[in-house]
Amino acid sequence: MSADDYDPSPSNDELEAHLQTRNMVVNLGPSHPAMHGTVRMKVELDGETIVKVDTEIGFLHRGFQKSCENVTWTQCIPYTDRLNYVSALGNNFGFIHAVEELMGIEIPERAKYIRVIGAELHRICDHLTATGALGLELGAFAAFLYGVEARELLWDRVTELTGARLTTNFGRIGGLNRDMPPTWPELVEKTLKKTEELTAEVDALLTRNRIFVDRCRGTGIITTQDALDFGFTGPCLRANGVKYDVRKAKPYWVYDRLDFDVPVGASGDNYDRYLCRTEELRQSIKMVRQCFKEMPEGPVIVDDWRVVLPPKQEVYSTIEGVMAHFKLVMEGIQVPSGEVYSCTEGANGELGWYLRSDGSGRPYKVHVRAPGFHILSGVNKMIEGRMLADLVPTFDTINMIGGEVEQ
Amino acid sequence: MSQWALEQIEARIPDALEQKYVDRAGGHWGVVKREKIADVAKCLKEELDFKLFISMDAVDRLMLPEPTPRFEVVYFLYSVSRNEHVRLKVFCTEDDPEIPTIRHVYQGANWSERLTWDFYGIRFKGHGDLRRMLLYEEFKGHPLRKDYAMRDRQPLIPERPIKDIFRGPGTNGAT
Numbered sequence: 001m002s003a004d005d006y007d008p009s010p011s012n013d014e015l016e017a018h019l020q021t022r023n024m025v026v027n028l029g030p031s032h033p034a035m036h037g038t039v040r041m042k043v044e045l046d047g048e049t050i051v052k053v054d055t056e057i058g059f060l061h062r063g064f065q066k067s068c069e070n071v072t073w074t075q076c077i078p079y080t081d082r083l084n085y086v087s088a089l090g091n092n093f094g095f096i097h098a099v100e101e102l103m104g105i106e107i108p109e110r111a112k113y114i115r116v117i118g119a120e121l122h123r124i125c126d127h128l129t130a131t132g133a134l135g136l137e138l139g140a141f142a143a144f145l146y147g148v149e150a151r152e153l154l155w156d157r158v159t160e161l162t163g164a165r166l167t168t169n170f171g172r173i174g175g176l177n178r179d180m181p182p183t184w185p186e187l188v189e190k191t192l193k194k195t196e197e198l199t200a201e202v203d204a205l206l207t208r209n210r211i212f213v214d215r216c217r218g219t220g221i222i223t224t225q226d227a228l229d230f231g232f233t234g235p236c237l238r239a240n241g242v243k244y245d246v247r248k249a250k251p252y253w254v255y256d257r258l259d260f261d262v263p264v265g266a267s268g269d270n271y272d273r274y275l276c277r278t279e280e281l282r283q284s285i286k287m288v289r290q291c292f293k294e295m296p297e298g299p300v301i302v303d304d305w306r307v308v309l310p311p312k313q314e315v316y317s318t319i320e321g322v323m324a325h326f327k328l329v330m331e332g333i334q335v336p337s338g339e340v341y342s343c344t345e346g347a348n349g350e351l352g353w354y355l356r357s358d359g360s361g362r363p364y365k366v367h368v369r370a371p372g373f374h375i376l377s378g379v380n381k382m383i384e385g386r387m388l389a390d391l392v393p394t395f396d397t398i399n400m401i402g403g404e405v406e407q
Numbered sequence: 408m409s410q411w412a413l414e415q416i417e418a419r420i421p422d423a424l425e426q427k428y429v430d431r432a433g434g435h436w437g438v439v440k441r442e443k444i445a446d447v448a449k450c451l452k453e454e455l456d457f458k459l460f461i462s463m464d465a466v467d468r469l470m471l472p473e474p475t476p477r478f479e480v481v482y483f484l485y486s487v488s489r490n491e492h493v494r495l496k497v498f499c500t501e502d503d504p505e506i507p508t509i510r511h512v513y514q515g516a517n518w519s520e521r522l523t524w525d526f527y528g529i530r531f532k533g534h535g536d537l538r539r540m541l542l543y544e545e546f547k548g549h550p551l552r553k554d555y556a557m558r559d560r561q562p563l564i565p566e567r568p569i570k571d572i573f574r575g576p577g578t579n580g581a582t
Binding site for chain 2: 057058061063065066070101102104225226228229230231233237242243244249250336338339340341342343350352354356358364365367369373374377378381406407
């Protein structure tokens with residue numbers, strides 16, 4: 001056969017030949033960068049298409065509930081830091097808010113404003129991490145660096161407020177353990193300006209980037225019906241167009257006095273979740289500024305020695321002070337027996353607490369409704385039948401945080 | 408609060424609710440008969456628009472003043488259109504810790520029921536895939552039961568005997 005006669009297209013029977021293939025099971029994680037370190041996914045693949053996903057969690061389980069049941073109510077607060085370690089303040093305040101609801105305590109105005117500021121600053125951090133990491137894992141490393149630079153600056157401000165970057169342990173039942181530093185508002189304002197610049201950079205790098213949009217738009221879709229059914233809340237539910245935000249639906253602290261919008265998406269894909277987060281971040285910046293403007297002077301914690309440690313001056317000089325201090329430290333706050341379900345809006349959705357007290361100084365039951373747990377439970381609906389490469393952005397935009405999911 | 412939903416349930420499924428009460432913070436609770444929970448969940452989802460599954464968990468009543476029945480399982484659902492939560496509760500005894508599943512009504516109940524099984528040993532009839540959620544299969548017992556010792560440790564690989572002045576030694580609480 002000469003070179004001219006050669007026909008490069010294969011013959012028909014060659015095309016129709018059945019290739020014997022088997023589905024391949026791939027283990028993603030638990031020690032895999034795209035799994036954020038703590039989740040194992042057994043992915044069954046047919047070529048590059050995902051047939052079945054089995055998510056296995058629990059590698060970061062710390063016995064959160066059991067630990068809480070064996071310490072006083074105040075001693076639970078540091079455990080709540082470790083739930084969502086990217087936005088610890090939201091967890092601290094959420095837990096404290098639930099206990100206050102159980103006890104029927106109204107906290108001072110100034111404390112409410114500082115709580116909103118703290119929670120919103122940490123919400124910004126959380127969204128920056130989520131969007132930055134999404135860029136990072138899709139190959140846009142620069143976006144991650146801009147996001148993390150802003151996050152570090154915000155964490156510096158959080159450090160000035162609480163004394164720690166991540167494990168804040170801030171706030172006490174009845175208010176806050178300390179007021180903000182006097183020069184803090186100017187520093188925060190400076191940081192917010194910088195954050196706006198940096199998020200604009202991230203926005204410019206990602207939002208209209210062809211590669212980014214192609215990887216995100218139309219991938220990781222979940223129907224509204226399924227999203228509700230699995231218990232999606234927060235940006236992941238709002239990306240489907242369901243306008244449910246605890247801050248608007250059941251306003252707590254001072255959210256009813258603040259002017260902010262709740263961004264919603266339409267299609268429930270990765271791109272909408274990304275856009276929801278970036279817009280929410282801007283709304284949070286707006287809220288922090290409003291809070292600084294409207295914040296009144298005054299105490300930051302209630303004046304009730306059954307709940308709050310007395311001032312050191314009183315402890316060292318009066319018998320009542322010593323007694324109150326001793327009882328609070330040794331026996332803990334006497335929360336009246338009863339039960340409550342209370343929720344606040346965490347960075348990833350509804351952070352709910354079901355607390356049960358039997359009247360002793362320790363919680364009888366602390367149930368935390370971690371938003372990430374329910375979102376992760378629905379992740380196989382979002383990726384089964386899709387390409388393996390879609391798993392990575394989907395896993396990023398649901399922003400699963402191992403600490404809260406695995407308690 | 409969710410008074411409306413409980414009244415609707417009473418009207419639609421007679422004798423489903425054993426009891427209604429209000430907690431300290433003003434939340435309305437409905438205690439549902441064990442065998443009716445799936446019907447109640449279905450009614451809430453399909454007829455009353457409580458479509459958002461919030462959460463569920465259990466409580467071990469062993470150390471409470473009234474320790475029987477031993478367990479209660481709590482459910483929280485939310486309606487976006489009505490903006491309210493509904494709080495439900497089901498009791499079950501220690502000898503027969505089994506409750507009908509609501510997994511077929513709310514897909515989100517799948518993991519929550521597995522979690523409840525994992526930590527309290529309450530079985531969900533008809534769940535079909537009741538594996539442990541956070542702990543490992545070799546784990547013995549259900550650690551959130553009140554009679555599970557705080558310091559009982561069951562490591563998969565032996566722990567190094569580190570003397571810890573707060574928790575005691577790291578291995579199994581002994582020596």
